[in-house]
Amino acid sequence: MSSSNDTSDPGRLEPVDLLIRAGHVVTMNPRRDIVRHGAVAVRGSEIVAVGKEADLRARYEAAATAGGDRFVATPGMVNSHIHITGEPLTRGYVPDDIDFAENVFGWLCPLYATYTANDERISAQLAATEMLRSGTTCFLEAGTVRFLDDVVDGLVEVGIRGRVGRWVWDLPPEPDVYRQNTDEAIANLQAVLDRHGSVAGGRIAGHVILVGHNTASDPLWRAAREIATDSGAGFSFHMSPAQLDPDSFLAEFGQRPIVHLAELGVLDDDVALTHCVRVDDTEVRILAETGASVAHCPTTALKVAYGVTQVGKMPEMMAAGVNVAIGTDGNNASNYSDLMRATYLVAGLFKDARCDPQMFPAEMAYEMATLGGAGAVQAHDQIGSLEAGKKADIVLHDTDRPEWRPLLNVMSQLVWSADGRGVHSVWVDGAQVVDAGHMTTIDEERLWADCQAAGEAICARSGLPDKAKFPMV
Amino acid sequence: MADSPYPELKKTHTMARVGRPWTDVKPVPSAPVWNVIFGLGAYWMLVGAIELGLFDALWEHGPLDPGELAKHLESSAPHVESLADALVVLGLLDRHEGRFDLNDCSRRYLCSESPAPMADLVAVAPGPAENWTDLVGTIRRGEPARPVDGDGAGFWVPLVEGTFGTVLRAASRADAWISYSHLNAPRVADLGAGGAPWSIAVLLACPGATAVVNDLPEVLEVARARLAEAGVEDRCELRPGDYHTVALEDESFDLVVLGHICRTEGADGTRALLGRAAAALRPGGRVLVSDYFRTEDPSRSPQGVFMAATMAVCTVRGTAFTYEQMSSWLREAGLGEVRLIEPIAAQQIFVATKPTGPPESSD
Numbered sequence: 163m164s165s166s167n168d169t170s171d172p173g174r175l176e177p178v179d180l181l182i183r184a185g186h187v188v189t190m191n192p193r194r195d196i197v198r199h200g201a202v203a204v205r206g207s208e209i210v211a212v213g214k215e216a217d218l219r220a221r222y223e224a225a226a227t228a229g230g231d232r233f234v235a236t237p238g239m240v241n242s243h244i245h246i247t248g249e250p251l252t253r254g255y256v257p258d259d260i261d262f263a264e265n266v267f268g269w270l271c272p273l274y275a276t277y278t279a280n281d282e283r284i285s286a287q288l289a290a291t292e293m294l295r296s297g298t299t300c301f302l303e304a305g306t307v308r309f310l311d312d313v314v315d316g317l318v319e320v321g322i323r324g325r326v327g328r329w330v331w332d333l334p335p336e337p338d339v340y341r342q343n344t345d346e347a348i349a350n351l352q353a354v355l356d357r358h359g360s361v362a363g364g365r366i367a368g369h370v371i372l373v374g375h376n377t378a379s380d381p382l383w384r385a386a387r388e389i390a391t392d393s394g395a396g397f398s399f400h401m402s403p404a405q406l407d408p409d410s411f412l413a414e415f416g417q418r419p420i421v422h423l424a425e426l427g428v429l430d431d432d433v434a435l436t437h438c439v440r441v442d443d444t445e446v447r448i449l450a451e452t453g454a455s456v457a458h459c460p461t462t463a464l465k466v467a468y469g470v471t472q473v474g475k476m477p478e479m480m481a482a483g484v485n486v487a488i489g490t491d492g493n494n495a496s497n498y499s500d501l502m503r504a505t506y507l508v509a510g511l512f513k514d515a516r517c518d519p520q521m522f523p524a525e526m527a528y529e530m531a532t533l534g535g536a537g538a539v540q541a542h543d544q545i546g547s548l549e550a551g552k553k554a555d556i557v558l559h560d561t562d563r564p565e566w567r568p569l570l571n572v573m574s575q576l577v578w579s580a581d582g583r584g585v586h587s588v589w590v591d592g593a594q595v596v597d598a599g600h601m602t603t604i605d606e607e608r609l610w611a612d613c614q615a616a617g618e619a620i621c622a623r624s625g626l627p628d629k630a631k632f633p634m635v
Numbered sequence: 636m637a638d639s640p641y642p643e644l645k646k647t648h649t650m651a652r653v654g655r656p657w658t659d660v661k662p663v664p665s666a667p668v669w670n671v672i673f674g675l676g677a678y679w680m681l682v683g684a685i686e687l688g689l690f691d692a693l694w695e696h697g698p699l700d701p702g703e704l705a706k707h708l709e710s711s712a713p714h715v716e717s718l719a720d721a722l723v724v725l726g727l728l729d730r731h732e733g734r735f736d737l738n739d740c741s742r743r744y745l746c747s748e749s750p751a752p753m754a755d756l757v758a759v760a761p762g763p764a765e766n767w768t769d770l771v772g773t774i775r776r777g778e779p780a781r782p783v784d785g786d787g788a789g790f791w792v793p794l795v796e797g798t799f800g801t802v803l804r805a806a807s808r809a810d811a812w813i814s815y816s817h818l819n820a821p822r823v824a825d826l827g828a829g830g831a832p833w834s835i836a837v838l839l840a841c842p843g844a845t846a847v848v849n850d851l852p853e854v855l856e857v858a859r860a861r862l863a864e865a866g867v868e869d870r871c872e873l874r875p876g877d878y879h880t881v882a883l884e885d886e887s888f889d890l891v892v893l894g895h896i897c898r899t900e901g902a903d904g905t906r907a908l909l910g911r912a913a914a915a916l917r918p919g920g921r922v923l924v925s926d927y928f929r930t931e932d933p934s935r936s937p938q939g940v941f942m943a944a945t946m947a948v949c950t951v952r953g954t955a956f957t958y959e960q961m962s963s964w965l966r967e968a969g970l971g972e973v974r975l976i977e978p979i980a981a982q983q984i985f986v987a988t989k990p991t992g993p994p995e996s997s998d
Contacts (some may be wrong), residue, residue, distance in 0.1 A: 164835065233774075245853075272930075272935060275932075303956045333652035336932075336934060337932065337935075338932050338934075396888045405735075435973065447836070533772060597749075618964060618973060619963075619973075621974075621975065622958060622959075622961075622962035622974070622975055622985070623957070623962050623963075624958065625928060625929075625930050625935065625936055625957040625975070625983075626928075626975070627975050627976050627977030627983060628812065628974045628975060628976050628977075630812070631811075633810065633811055633812055633814030634813060635814045635817050
């Protein structure tokens with residue numbers, strides 16, 4: 163469980179930068195050990211050892227210590243699908259009683275297109291802040307960023323880990339600001355990797371991301387596959403949240419989407435498909451055979467009425483061996499970006515839908531939020547668990563809170579009781595970014611004010627009216 | 636079988652890596668051109684049907700065959716059938732088993748007794764026909780030969796009469812968003828009020844409300860009649876004159892309404908009006924700017940774009956402003972909490988609030 167490469171004199175303490183102490187350390191290591199009265203030793207950006215606090219104190223001399231017995235330490239969660247621009251600053255403005263097509267084409271596309279470069283920068287910072295403060299240390303962007311330079315700059319300042327891409331498609335002719343032909347789309351994919359392949363020591367990195375659905379030509383799908391293979395970066399896109407995608411592929415190709423993409427050679431173990439609510443058994447089998455991951459976004463399915471509990475095959479995907487991770491999606495489909503709340507839904511939805519309490523136990527849901535997400539972003543060797551040699555992306559949950567007491571079963575509490583508001587401290591790459599529930603890297607008060615002003619301005623100039631149903635006195 | 640001269644569009648084999656596939660492969664349809672050609676006739680057919688009383692006849696008598704309909708309209712049966720068939724194509728009538736009938740759209744909007752009448756609006760909304768036939772001249776000169784700006788009796792009176800019902804519905808429904816009915820005896824300034832639909836909506840909702848109603852003298856006669864019909868004339872003060880110069884007391888009003896007037900005023904005139912409104916509002920009071928706005932991308936706001944063209948051929952400074960312009964001008968005028976509401980379809984209103992002063996310290 164604990165390890166060290168130390169070969170120096172016995173009795174001499176090895177220096178580390180930080181010792182993080184916790185009453186429970188939820189390691190998510192291969193045995194899923196939970197260490198009582200444990201600690202995590204950190205040097206630089208990496209975890210040196212995980213074990214009993216007393217053992218680590220006997221072996222390491224820490225320049226600083228943090229935490230204490232009232233905390234539960236966990237690996238940072240991985241949000242496998244989130245739109246960090248386009249929606250955080252217009253959170254909740256889109257009505258919750260419209261269908262998928264009106265939601266996407268009538269509201270979301272125009273709102274996204276209204277964001278300026280600075281809007282996208284602070285939107286990304288707001289999303290990153292919400293994620294970090296609720297225990298998510300890494301995310302996979304949905305591929306709907308327009309001003310990536312500004313977004314990456316903002317993310318580096320906040321200190322989160324992320325995989326990002328630009329808005330890339332080649333078929334829809336509008337909104338005008340997103341119009342691209344196939345050559346331009348391919349160039350945009352390559353440019354993301356060329357400009358942002360590895361930023362801030364690899365904390366922010368470009369990913370091969372298409373908008374997906376039915377918005378890409380076959381040449382673009384194939385080119386994206388080639389770029390992902392050549393670069394080693396992961397590959398992600400939306401697919402089949404609603405019936406529109408299968409209907410479209412069946413009409414065009416006589417094949418369901420995942421069958422068609424498999425035939426094109428697009429699918430592999432570096433691919434993460436988002437949603438996959440409307441898939442059939444053949445598509446599930448293909449996902450398992452190719453090793454692709456699926457980003458399950460339960461909050462979106464609920465709010466936009468995808469029917470995930472009626473037709474979703476997430477239990478069958480898990481049974482087939484598909485890596486199913488969890489995402490929170492956009493802030494109009496899921497107003498929050500707290501992955502703990504989404505994990506709660508993952509644990510519960512199919513228990514009820516199938517009348518089967520053995521569906522998605524808390525432990526499985528938490529694996530999906532950590533190790534599953536790490537796999538979806540192609541970083542399973544770096545993040546997702548607290549183990550020596552992995553990145554020091556660590557979260558402390560404060561258990562001196564009503565929802566955490568009494569603490570008798572830590573995994574049950576993490577999934578069924580707690581949410582992100584109990585997160586006290588967060589480290590990414592060994593650097594503390596949240597302390598006592600607040601960001602250490604940016605001025606929160608200024609961010610709130612900037613976001614409020616920008617959000618009101620975006621809504622006002624979008625031409626989309628306020629559809630709130632209760633009057634404002 | 637011979638090859639088609641224009642192969643079918645298939646993403647799989649036509650998606651070149653350059654250019655737009657849907658224009659590279661086969662010619663675009665000519666439908667947009669035909670739609671415009673038929674557009675002239677479509678407009679005049681609707682105007683004619685309203686003038687003939689076609690919709691009202693169907694409202695009163697139910698489904699009618701062409702002969703019966705022509706008899707009620709005292710017109711030629713073949714011509715009535717031709718007109719009514721065209722209205723079917725336009726989505727304004729149904730025809731089943733040879734008989735014409737109102738559909739949901741014409742029943743709601745185009746009859747005298749419709750719950751949301753728009754029939755009076757149709758003839759006047761595009762402006763004078765002769766201004767359109769001089770479109771090329773207007774574009775070359777940069778202004779219309781016969782602007783309607785000062786033509787109170789000839790243009791504005793019929794226009795405000797035609798738009799009254801639609802704006803009154805919007806104003807009444809706006810209470811669901813901005814809750815003016817909860818205000819305690821609010822004072823309203825209604826600039827360029829037309830038939831005063833906004834004042835009437837607020838005064839009917841608030842028993843203690845009072846209003847200053849402004850417009851050109853001849854237009855105010857329409858307002859006077861409408862206010863009397865609503866039974867609220869005793870709570871209104873009519874102030875005739877130009878809304879740029881009419882007297883307005885500072886910090887005296889809870890609501891200042893700029894209803895469909897900014898689009899005739901140009902950018903400078905509109906900013907001046909917003910400044911007047913801000914000065915006239917009490918702290919916490921709200922300005923309501925009702926108009927047709929547009930986005931930078933014309934395809935997203937056809938109504939605003941067409942209104943801009945209509946204003947350009949009818950008025951000296953007329954245009955439609957972008958949402959970005961209006962929202963930023965409201966803030967420049969010192970107003971905040973800018974919202975855009977749409978109480979009924981196509982009727983949008985910017986709402987902005989005069990600050991009440993710096994917030995109290997939370998220390």
